[in-house]
Amino acid sequence: MIPESFVEAIVGVVGPEHIRRDEASRLAYGTDALRCGHPADLVVMPASARQIAAIARLCHQLRVPLVPRGAGTGYTGGAVPLHGGIVVSLERLNRILEIDDESLLAVVEPAVITGDLQAAVEARGLFYPPDPQSLKESSLGGNIAECAGGPRAFKYGVTRRYVLGLEAVLPTGEIIRTGSKAVKNVVGYDLTQLLVGSEGTLAIVTQMILRLVPKPPAVATLRACFVDVPAAARAVSALIRRRIVPVTLELVDQDSLDAVAAYAGTRLAPEGTGALLLVEVDGMAETVAAEVAEVAAGCREAGALEVLVARDGAEREQLWRVRRELSYALRPIAPQKINNDVVVPRGRVPELFALVDRLRATYGLRIPCFGHAGDGNIHVNIMIDPADAGQVERARQAVGDLLAGVVALEGSISGEHGIGFSKAPYLGLELSGDVIDLMKRVKQAFDPHGILNPGKIFPTGS
Ligand SMILES: Cc1cc2nc3c(=O)[nH]c(=O)nc-3n(C[C@H](O)[C@H](O)[C@H](O)COP(=O)(O)OP(=O)(O)OC[C@H]3O[C@@H](n4cnc5c(N)ncnc54)[C@H](O)[C@@H]3O)c2cc1C
Structure with a gap:
């Protein structure tokens, strides 16, 4: 439990209308897509980096846990206040501050929804490629904290590649700026990239400078059906040998296809399909046409039962349906x-x-x-x-x-x-003790009292 005087100090920072103490809110803000939560003691909705810095200073002084929260779509319990304390919801920092067509960048606040930024820049002929499948709900701050990926990562890379600079609040209350609007920057340690993927354990991101690219003028989608996964995997290798770099190369196995068929009430792939590949290529129209032919040939060479090329936007949507329905289709299984x-x-x-x-x-x-x-x-x-x-x-x-x-x-x-807390027990499977110790010393340098998002990444008691 946190002392009443502490709550009053927080109210003094954000105002009484921007805190929640009722049980429903404490529970709702205490869980994420892992569905294994813990209630916060207090939920706070600050409006600026300055307010967050004041909250951090109070938490630092009184050793109160402080957990940043985006949209709560994380799958590893990253936004869960495992030890109670304060959940800082970034939801009021939700503005696209700048889209610069000349320098190809956007300046945004962390609660902007990924899909909203994509729509805003695409309306101007620009493109923000990172596309987690949660893009209609997830926040850009959460994407940066998790270094989100998505289907387009094969060609365009993951979130990290698009982060030029950050404004962030340290758990000790300082506001820092890292990186810049320039695409090159080798001044000192790369703290921008250290914060990307740090899962809200080093600092609270309050503003980011994101790199954009020109929107590709043409895009095409193909679906290739195979008898089994090994055949589909052979097709992936065949495409790579042909030196094609598709935007997406999504694979769906038999069990997932059965789940989607049961959910949709109809099979979305021909009878006998044991694995399916969704391939998308983009670029100049002539290049796209040539690559579509190459992809189709590569898939047939690997034994595809059928290769279908979408003729328009509606058909593309239809081909993607099987992939988009997947998360929902699995829910009735268990x-x-x-x-x-x-x-x-x-x-x-x-x-x-x-x-x-x-x-x-x-x-x-x-x-x-x-x-x-x-x-x-x-x-x-x-x-x-x-x-x-x-x-x-x-x-x-x-x-x-x-x-x-x-x-x-x-x-x-x-x-x-x-890693959040759900994968923390397995960290030592991949990282050596020396590497884990070094990471803990980095954490200590940012957060000497361990108040920021405690219980995440590192196994309990380690
Ligand atoms: C249906 C579905 C599909 C998904 N598909 C993908 C996918 O294709 N690719 C993928 O990578 N992920 C995917 N995810 C997982 C999830 O959407 C991503 O991890 C996303 O980046 C989380 O964003 P969020 O805003 O919901 O963050 P939250 O869940 O709120 O938080 C995630 C972590 O980020 C920290 N955090 C949030 N905001 C900040 C901030 N401003 N500063 C510092 N730390 C912060 C939190 O403390 C927490 O540790 C999917 C999830 C769902 C439910």
């Missing part, structure tokens, strides 16, 4: 989805699927998989009923085997969602 966003070197994707087949057989669990085959980043979704103790234990073992297997395949236990 009450809980343990979403593992593992990533392996591209050429080892077939070995990853073989590992998942072994987990299915060993633990008798349903594990639909889909993801960004071009990056080797596959979402391995372990579906369970948390009320079934046997299933929970089998899932725990399956997650451990999966993550250890991914590291053995020279991959990483998280390509997109970060």
